[in-house]
Amino acid sequence: xxxxPAPQQNHLxxxxxxxxxxxxxxxxxxxSLPLGKVLYESGDSLRHVYFPTNAIVSLLYVMESGASAxxxxxxxxxxxxxxxFMGGESTPSRGVVQSAGYAYRLLGQRLKDEFNRxxxxxxxxxRYTQALITQMAQTAVCNRHHSIDQQLCRWLLLSIDRLxxxxxxxxQELIANMLGVRREGVTExxxxxxxxxxxxxxxxxxxxxxxxxxxxLSCECYAVVKKETDRLLPYVFxxxxx
Amino acid sequence: xxxxPAPQQNHLxxxxxxxxxxxxxxxxxxxSLPLGKVLYESGDSLRHVYFPTNAIVSLLYVMESGASAxxxxxxxxxxxxxxxFMGGESTPSRGVVQSAGYAYRLLGQRLKDEFNRxxxxxxxxxRYTQALITQMAQTAVCNRHHSIDQQLCRWLLLSIDRLxxxxxxxxQELIANMLGVRREGVTExxxxxxxxxxxxxxxxxxxxxxxxxxxxLSCECYAVVKKETDRLLPYVFxxxxx
DNA sequence: GTATGTATGTTCGGCATCGTACAGAGCGAG
DNA sequence: CTCGCTCTGTACGATGCCGAACATACATAC
Numbered sequence: 001x002x003x004x005p006a007p008q009q010n011h012l013x014x015x016x017x018x019x020x021x022x023x024x025x026x027x028x029x030x031x032s033l034p035l036g037k038v039l040y041e042s043g044d045s046l047r048h049v050y051f052p053t054n055a056i057v058s059l060l061y062v063m064e065s066g067a068s069a070x071x072x073x074x075x076x077x078x079x080x081x082x083x084x085f086m087g088g089e090s091t092p093s094r095g096v097v098q099s100a101g102y103a104y105r106l107l108g109q110r111l112k113d114e115f116n117r118x119x120x121x122x123x124x125x126x127r128y129t130q131a132l133i134t135q136m137a138q139t140a141v142c143n144r145h146h147s148i149d150q151q152l153c154r155w156l157l158l159s160i161d162r163l164x165x166x167x168x169x170x171x172q173e174l175i176a177n178m179l180g181v182r183r184e185g186v187t188e189x190x191x192x193x194x195x196x197x198x199x200x201x202x203x204x205x206x207x208x209x210x211x212x213x214x215x216x217l218s219c220e221c222y223a224v225v226k227k228e229t230d231r232l233l234p235y236v237f238x239x240x241x242x
Numbered sequence: 243x244x245x246x247p248a249p250q251q252n253h254l255x256x257x258x259x260x261x262x263x264x265x266x267x268x269x270x271x272x273x274s275l276p277l278g279k280v281l282y283e284s285g286d287s288l289r290h291v292y293f294p295t296n297a298i299v300s301l302l303y304v305m306e307s308g309a310s311a312x313x314x315x316x317x318x319x320x321x322x323x324x325x326x327f328m329g330g331e332s333t334p335s336r337g338v339v340q341s342a343g344y345a346y347r348l349l350g351q352r353l354k355d356e357f358n359r360x361x362x363x364x365x366x367x368x369r370y371t372q373a374l375i376t377q378m379a380q381t382a383v384c385n386r387h388h389s390i391d392q393q394l395c396r397w398l399l400l401s402i403d404r405l406x407x408x409x410x411x412x413x414q415e416l417i418a419n420m421l422g423v424r425r426e427g428v429t430e431x432x433x434x435x436x437x438x439x440x441x442x443x444x445x446x447x448x449x450x451x452x453x454x455x456x457x458x459l460s461c462e463c464y465a466v467v468k469k470e471t472d473r474l475l476p477y478v479f480x481x482x483x484x
Numbered sequence: 485g486t487a488t489g490t491a492t493g494t495t496c497g498g499c500a501t502c503g504t505a506c507a508g509a510g511c512g513a514g
Numbered sequence: 515c516t517c518g519c520t521c522t523g524t525a526c527g528a529t530g531c532c533g534a535a536c537a538t539a540c541a542t543a544c
Contacts, residue, residue: 061379061380069382069383069386072379083372087474088473091372091375092470129375130325130328130333133374133375136375136382137301137303137334137378140313141303141313141385141422143383144385148531172491173492180386181531182531182532184493184494184532184533185530185532187491187492187494188494191492201492203490203541413520413521414522426501426502429522429523433522444510445509445521446520446521
């Protein structure tokens with residue numbers, strides 16, 4: 001086990017200048033994010049923004065029927081709580097921890113102070129937001145046009161990109177919630193991938209064995225978002241993937 | 243026919259203070275947006291932002307296969323080209339005129355100048371962007387969970403909200419492109435609505451006869467986005483709908 | 485070891501949407 | 515008026531996903 005995570009494990013925090021880091025880091029608070037924890041509910045007024053290190057958080061939209069769909073994934077590559085600096089304070093989405101780990105959080109007011117005093121953070125946040133928008137939009141398209149098989153591949157890639165190794169702890173039931181499909185649909189798709197030797201799974205633990213193959217089997221949506229993110233934040237993610 | 247449209251017909255421009263209007267308006271250029279005109283292609287470097295008055299522009303994501311889906315709709319309520327101020331300069335989407343009309347455009351550099359000198363415009367743009375994000379996210383969910391019938395209702399509401407009357411010029415083929423479904427699917431859904439007396443259509447012209455009924459038949463997605471937009475930009479859209 | 489809960493596997497009919505094909509109907513150009 | 519084009523209507527089987535029900539297997543607590 002490594003010791004406590006460093007703020008720089010978050011790519012956005014790491015991308016700040018030394019001066020900005022010196023101003024902000026004293027105000028960061030390390031928090032543990034257990035699986036399933038809800039960081040905010042639809043409409044909640046946010047108090048903090050969260051910069052994950054090794055945790056993953058899903059932004060979920062929940063329908064009146066209770067059905068839900070994940071519109072984006074945030075890990076060490078980003079932050080949760082853009083509504084705070086976008087000015088809206090809240091959003092209609094829910095933030096749920098998809099993979100347990102740690103994050104650093106910062107009071108919204110501190111963030112805004114830094115914003116107004118120095119443009120650097122603002123520029124970074126805006127660029128990140130644009131990357132996030134791309135992910136959301138591509139998700140919308142993906143939901144419309146691609147099969148569960150393809151979407152599962154895309155989802156697995158998004159997840160392991162944000163984790164330290166090729167393994168993730170996640171039941172098929174939870175994945176189904178994220179993708180907005182039936183659990184049985186995920187079972188079938190995952191079964192196919194296991195038969196192909198692309199992944200291996202067992203009661204809530206999934207290991208990706210053949211990443212290149214996974215990328216081939218995925219729809220284009222993964223690559224589109226990745227390319228755009230690399231373009232928008234090149235120095236932030238020199239190599240998001242291993 | 244009314245004369246040339248005024249900049250204030252765009253809700254964002256109208257929401258600016260008199261001082262900001264005085265600084266910006268001299269730089270606005272009125273342009274005509276014919277149906278089908280492509281304002282920008284995926285990856286294009288944007289030179290201007292566009293503030294529609296009576297035109298409607300769709301943000302489309304186009305797949306490798308050529309299939310597409312509309313991610314959001316922008317009319318007098320917004321602007322096209324957020325990538326310019328978000329810092330990315332371009333996006334993977336395509337901007338297509340869905341309903342002909344006029345817009346005022348502004349050189350990206352002018353917008354940025356105003357940004358850096360006065361925070362007012364920045365705040366407004368960010369709030370608008372958040373509203374746009376909401377629309378995108380809800381679109382993703384809607385694509386996953388709702389029927390063509392429901393989505394057509396949602397789409398009609400989004401459109402007439404941005405038009406001066408209850409009529410729109412739009413073939414079923416084009417609507418199908420927007421929704422990312424078959425043209426025949428739209429024909430069926432539209433046929434049902436016409437039988438119910440909710441709409442009336444004829445070779446590319448659709449008239450909404452019973453708006454309340456349309457809202458009932460729509461999925462919740464329309465209301466969710468509308469409520470959130472009202473919250474984020476209350477003074478900008480005192481009453482978006484008639 | 486047994487009991488209980490959780491995770492996964494399988495099956496079945498049902499339905500929305502798709503892909504394809506073609507037919508009629510309105511409209512404009514010549 | 516007629517030709518040609520666009521827009522709309524209808525039908526067909528195919529298919530991917532759904533809802534529901536149930537079986538199996540592993541995991542942990544007691």
